[in-house]
Amino acid sequence: MIKRFLSLEWKSFFRSASFGKSLGIKIFMGFIALYFMGIFLFIGFFMDKILKEVYPDLDPLIAFNGLIFFWILGDILVRFFFQKLPVMSVKPLLKLPIKRKTIVNYVLGKSVTSFINFLPLFAVIPFSIKLIYGGYDASTVLVWLIVMILLTLINNFLNFIIESLSAETELSYLPIILLVGGLFALNYFEIINIAQALSNAITAISQTPILLFIPILILIGLYAYNFKLLRQKLFLDSGLKTKIKEVNTSNLEWTKNFGDIAPFMQLDLKLIWRNKRTKSSVWMLALGLLYGLFFYPQPTYQDMPWFFVFIGVFSTGIFLINFGQFIPAWDSGYYKLLMSQNIKYEQYLKSKFTLMAVSVAILFILGIPYVFFGWKILLAHFAAAIYNIGVNTHVILYGGSFNRKKIDLSQKAAFNYQGTGAVQWLIGIPLLLLPMGLFALFYFLIGFEIACLILAIMGIVGIIFHQRFMKAITAKYLESKYKMIGAFDQNN
């Protein structure tokens, strides 16, 4: 039976419609995985040296055990946000003559093979080998290794319990924050020294292998609880049903000020606020806005005024880049409706343009406090904002006419690369690098103020020719209309 399930997985991977198309993304994700593996291997190999450096008088194994508590907390946090139980894929299996028990066991068993469970091994195994070379008793280290693997699996199953608990409450992040924060606080304020207790426990188990039965029992207990939870949920009307939230509607009457593009503005605002994927681009705003704080406080960057523009373009244009690069794929789910309805394409695009231009202005205003790090920064940001409004908005709209990838709005947001194609990577060059290059060129040739002026003038020229650009962009969209409809019609 398991063999048959595995062959289904295999087919779903290789036969998915997006397999060939998103191969680039898979390779990219592969590189990220390799990167993490490399880091963990590196840490594993030099763990003993690092620990000796930090805790010179402690035995490396004891020192490592003292840190395990924090590793567990971090691990649970990461898992909570990135690891989900692959439940939905078993929906079609329910009506087949397969025992529910088998399905539940399969889903739980499959979760063990997650990449996140193998990652710690890359650090722990080299560390163990070095310990044995360093004269440790091989059997002690081996038992310790087994404890580490058990701990990883305990985390794995603990996470799903936390997730299912938080799915039932309104404040979905509360349980995890309470748990992790609470444990950390208990430890930090030394109410209970959990880190020390855990460390002692692991040391004790490594020396007395018979005690291994304790983590094994915990693991079995967690597995059984997961089994129970999942078995209850494996009905169409409970766990497999998607949640329906009650809707609060608002009229957004103020958009009427924008005239004939008002209906599209309303639609775009609702699009952004009511879908997970787009909502996350709102949170990215905060990140973009604060981006400058990574650089400006450091004296090194104070002497690199040509770099200010890069941060200016990025921090005032974060919404433009995030939202703009997927125009018109955001509307791919109902593109046929838009194309057969009584609309002017230009209004549709103008709504997107207005949204992006307004976001640039707002982000610039919110970024004014950067003046604290010097007037030059504000000036550079101002020039960058004008450039964003005049040039980058048009560039990104034009780039959108090459969009051929559907976006399913109901999908989750984090690490979702759906809809990403070569265009999205290429468009970054004119958006970010071109203004920075131009600015640097004029900065070194003439001076800072002139460079700002030139960037601002380019932006103003773009604004002056706005109507003409929009005409050309609209024509481009009309030209690729059938291709877009065809591409958005395909399911991934």
Added chain:
Amino acid sequence: MITTSNLSKKYAGNQVLNIESLEIPRGQSFGLVGNNGAGKTTYFSLLLDLIQPTTGFIKSNDIQVNQSEDWKPFTSAFIDESFLIGYLTAEEYFYFIGELRGQNRADVDKLVSQFEDFFHGEILGQKKYLRDLSKGNQKKAGIVAALIGNPEVIILDEPFANLDPTTQIRLKEIIKGLTENRDVTVLISSHDLLHVTDVCERIVVLEKGELVKDLVTSEATLKELEDHFTN
């Protein structure tokens, strides 16, 4: 009202539609019948300029649909779920369509209120997004949205599928009412021969993209269609 000439559509050399000539007069209730792959949805997509014809053209009210967009103000359609905007409530969706078709909220409210029976209390005031409604209820919302803004040509692809029996009967009344004063042309496709003979005064049968039968509905039509599809 709708003139089709030498229309054909090929995908990679495969002919999926080939209609030499088809004339649909104003105010007719027109039914399209055929097995899967007969070309019904392809024809409607061509009529809405969602795909390009390989040869020939369709003229709607003397406007060639793939050359001018002037047919859009008097044409509306509900083909499938891709005509719904999932993250809007039904009311918001109606208002949005209304705004695109130059109708204010009061106009839309007035029109929609006529269909309270049809909605059976499951569409309006639900505080649910369209994506969270059942398939049948989504279809109801989509069909009514296609009636907003006094369209002269209404295209409905498989309107009866997924609807419960009560709603199917009500939908038949609605469609009959539309063509009553011979002003609105309604095009319907269906797999249900009984419904389509009930509602349409003319039925065309497509088979592998070819027009094989063109019938004026009478007592004998249902029998004739059943015989045709039995073979």
